Amino acid sequence: MGEVIVVTSGKGGVGKTTTTANVGTGLAKLDKKVVLIDTDIGLRNLDVVMGLENRIVYNLVDVIEGTCKINQAFIKVKGYNNFYLLPSAQTRDKTAITPEQMKKLTDQLKEEFDYVIIDCPAGIEQGFHNAIAGADRALVVTTPEVSAVRDADRIIGLLEANEIKNIHIIVNRLRMDMVKRGDMMSSEDVIEILAIPLIGVVPDDENIVISTNQGAPLVGNNTMAGKAYMNICKRVDGEEVPFLDLAAKGGFFGRLFKKN
């Protein structure tokens, strides 16, 4: 029996979809059977980030409403045997499905897959409740900004209230140079506030923007972000991986001030 993981944040624009795409792809690279579900109904873009927009025929709402069979809506990801995307609907809204229906769907999918990864919409309304309904664990993405951390705190409270206790933090878009100057929160600062274990730190890397724009997740390649995401995937899968030295590029002094 597989695991249902929801990727959530509260605040928008912190990197939920990018994280879903990269963690999903990384787990598929680790030979896991993975399906990604985009629950951001009306604002779908996981398919775009995955470079699969042109293959969408049916979507999540079609599956829930019984318009199609679940296998008809699955989009096979190029280059993998057991990696699929269930895209969101673009012409409907969050009320098109209910948390009960989502739970039923994910319960069914985790029988078949190792990981069911759910891309949660921003906010704490119905879209959020749909996304977390069947989740066994959560990856909470935040950037090192007070607003994002505040929203992450709110989200963690809601997850705990919904009996989701297995929660980890991903600190995204960290800039070590700013942290060293004292102009940005460090991952330690974030964790001190949230009091939830850290599962990964992703540096602010322009390669992410490039890969997102190309519709090809960079997880596992030789960039800092690619390595950071691969490490997150391994930790999600239970492997113990030391945290990357994000300051490594900063030369000798960077290594002296090793922070992450």
Add this chain to the structure above:
Amino acid sequence: MNNAVVIKGTTYGFSVYMDEQADFATITKEVAEKFKESAKFFGNAKMAISFSGKTLTDEQQRQLLDVIAENSQVHIVCVIDKNSEAEEEHRRSLEDHLNAMDSSNGQFYKGNLRSGQVLETETSIIILGDVNQGATITSKGNIIVLGALLGNVYAGAGGNENAFVMALDLDPVQIRIADTIARAPDKVGKMLWKREKEHTKEPKIAFRSGNNIFIEPVSRTVLNDIKL
């Protein structure tokens, strides 16, 4: 003389007005007569009763209630005291007692309170965990946080001005005790997430004095001044 006593029905019972000049024997006789006359009308209703016009001793009051019981089927369930001064005093002592109970009784809460979460208690509360910014605790009594208190707190919510707030790391956004509110200083040109340099993590206590809220390190002297 048949006007020493006037009985009026109100929504919940009888008001018995007595002539101040009349002697008690007359009043007893008249009460007996009047209740006997209307016994059929009142039936066996459950009523409250109040006496006024003449000050009665407890003994006399009891005698009148006996007379009513003998002469009618009415059940007098309570005697309402019309003496408003005494009533006010009773109310005050009751409230003081309840307030004292709220402060000296407490309960525990284990876990972190996160942004958007609200904890309200009738008694004092001890929290084993952090209270993050955006979270709110309201207590009629005292609030003690064994962790970081960074959110909003409201102690003495029932008006208890002696209520206090204590935390291992006391740095709330807003702190309210009874009807006095204090807020954290503005951080102009500073990083919102950075804690003040002078902010040492030692246990502190916030209490109200005059119309101000003071925050001081927990010491024997401060604790001696606490009134529960």
